[in-house]
Amino acid sequence: MPEREVKTESKLERLLARGEFVVTAEIGPPKHASADGIRHHARMLKDYVDATNITDCQTAIVRLSSIAAAVHILSCGVEPIVQMTCRDRNRIAMQSDLLGAYSLGARNLLCLSGDHQKFGNHPTAKNVYDIDSIQLINLMRRMRDEKKFFCGEEIKEHEPRFFIGAVANPFADPFEFRVMRLEKKINAGAEFIQTQCIYDMERFERFMEMVRERGLHERAYILAGVTPLKSWRAAKYLQTSVSGMIVPDEIVERLKKAEDPKKEGVEICIEQIRYIREHIPGVHGVHIMAIAWEEVVPEIVQRAGLHPRPKVE
Amino acid sequence: MIVAQQKPLEEIARLINDCQKVLLVGCAGCVTVCLAGGEKETEFLASALRIKRQLEGNPLETVTFTCTRQCDPEYLLPLDNLIGDVDAVVSLACGVGVQYIAERYPHKWVVPALDTKFAGGSLEQGVWAERCGLCGNCILHLTGGICPVIRCSKSILNGPCGGSQDGKCEIARDVDCAWQLIYDRMKALGKLERLMEIMPPKDWSTARDGGPRRAVREDVIIDA
Structure with missing residues (x-):
């Protein structure tokens, strides 16, 4: 693949542009005001990933802010991908936070709708949803490339130049529209895409077929999401209780039969990464979401044959 | 229509705890259609409140009236003759009606008997859903x-x-x-x-x- 144009200072973008198969992971900030855990995880992931997502009050639970956490991991030498949901901020707060995050050194941003507050620890909260994720992508692109605030006012200097990310969920419905919506995100300005955790490989392959038919893999970098499972109960929970997730029975069964389910969960994850990398064209990397299990990421990266990570000048 | 639902009886009773005589005002508009605050519900609520207070040994006197609409000032005129000696008005209209009564009678205590839910329509008998x-x-x-x-x-x-x-x-x-x-x-x-x-x-x-x-x-x- 010819090298693509690089628009930002993001290390992740430079690696993707020169055709590297990238690895990203995820750190979930804590429900308290100490960054010790975040830094610990960052130091652990440092040599095994190219960048790390910082979730933004995931599942609508109050946690240390994603932008603050990004600064902590930057200080440990890890490049952050700041997640921003549309649930908690209006367009004024979003633009303000985008300026702030960039000034603090963040170079990657991932735009999401965000889980409904009903799932979190403040279900009586008011949600914002002033703009949606596609509009947020577009807002960021305009700030960077047109040097304009949403209102049209010019950003006279020092516009925030983020590498713009979005998510795609091949496992939500309506399936046929998922690729169309991904295309809308790319049209809006998304440059890299991280998918929901893949367990139903056949469906993901069908999704990627449609992505290739529309040429979307040549317009954005697609990172396939994987999540190692610790137990068959965890698999069952995702299968039955989380909207927009598909977990085939065979994965639940495999974990159920395993002598050491955690080990088996890691095995499955490594198999998935190898399969995706070797058999599915158009995928540019993996996004390992080891939820509350960050310490397993180095082993997965190593055994999946993705270590050492490439260097960037 | 505006869809509303009646607050629990206990809650309405608490709002008029300190009253001896109240005027309950229904509305023949949307809340009649959604079976929350029409003439029938107004009479029913008045009886329920009287019975409850009777059982508690603290009798309540009620006066009832159902306006054509509580959201048009002219339809509130008949209340002028009923409101004089009541301690409070209980409105069975949507939030608009409650405020129209409060505006017309600055010296009267007005309480809502309904929770105004949404702008919607009926799906089937007894079920309504939001649409706008x-x-x-x-x-x-x-x-x-x-x-x-x-x-x-x-x-x-x-x-x-x-x-x-x-x-x-x-x-x-x-x-x-x-x-x-x-x-x-x-x-x-x-x-x-x-x-x-x-x-x-x-x-x-x-x-x-x-x-x-x-x-x-x-x-x-x-x-x-």
Whole structure:
């Protein structure tokens, strides 16, 4: 693949542009005001990933802010991908936070709708949803490339130049529209895409077929999401209780039969990464979401044959 | 219509704990249609409150009246003759009616007997559902006649989000995903390509975000 144009200072973008198969992971900030855990995880992931997502009050639970956490991991030498949901901020707060995050050194941003507050620890909260994720992508692109605030006012200097990310969920419905919506995100300005955790490989392959038919893999970098499972109960929970997730029975069964389910969960994850990398064209990397299990990421990266990570000048 | 539901009897009783005589005012508009505050519900609530207070050894006197509409000042006129000696007015209208009574009678204590829920319609006998978010700038022509502003839990204008599964919203299995409905309808009408257009952020200044709203029709205003 010819090298693509690089628009930002993001290390992740430079690696993707020169055709590297990238690895990203995820750190979930804590429900308290100490960054010790975040830094610990960052130091652990440092040599095994190219960048790390910082979730933004995931599942609508109050946690240390994603932008603050990004600064902590930057200080440990890890490049952050700041997640921003549309649930908690209006367009004024979003633009303000985008300026702030960039000034603090963040170079990657991932735009999401965000889980409904009903799932979190403040279900009586008011949600914002002033703009949606596609509009947020577009807002960021305009700030960077047109040097304009949403209102049209010019950003006279020092516009925030983020590498713009979005998510795609091949496992939500309506399936046929998922690729169309991904295309809308790319049209809006998304440059890299991280998918929901893949367990139903056949469906993901069908999704990627449609992505290739529309040429979307040549317009954005697609990172396939994987999540190692610790137990068959965890698999069952995702299968039955989380909207927009598909977990085939065979994965639940495999974990159920395993002598050491955690080990088996890691095995499955490594198999998935190898399969995706070797058999599915158009995928540019993996996004390992080891939820509350960050310490397993180095082993997965190593055994999946993705270590050492490439260097960037 | 405006859909409302009656507050629990205990709660209404608590609101008029310290009253000896109250005026209960029903409304023959929307709340009659949604069986929350019409003439029948007004009489029924008055009896229930009297019985409750009787049992508690603290009898309550009630007067009842049902206005044609509580949201038009002229229909409140008959209350002038009934309101004199009551300690409070219990309105069985939507929030609009409660405020109209409070405005007309500055020295009377007015309490709501209903919770005003939404602008919607009936699905079947006894079931109502929300249909309009009253945003002040209708976009139904863009979304196949299904409103994402109020029927999508996240008011997403470029949906559906990743929480849509089997036609249902992530918040509950019995809530339809508005964007699945929009998708199905646009597909059936052969207009799916229209959903590829990115809908720009909405101007919320026409909704409540712009401050309290007014609608004016100059041509029908009668000059004094």
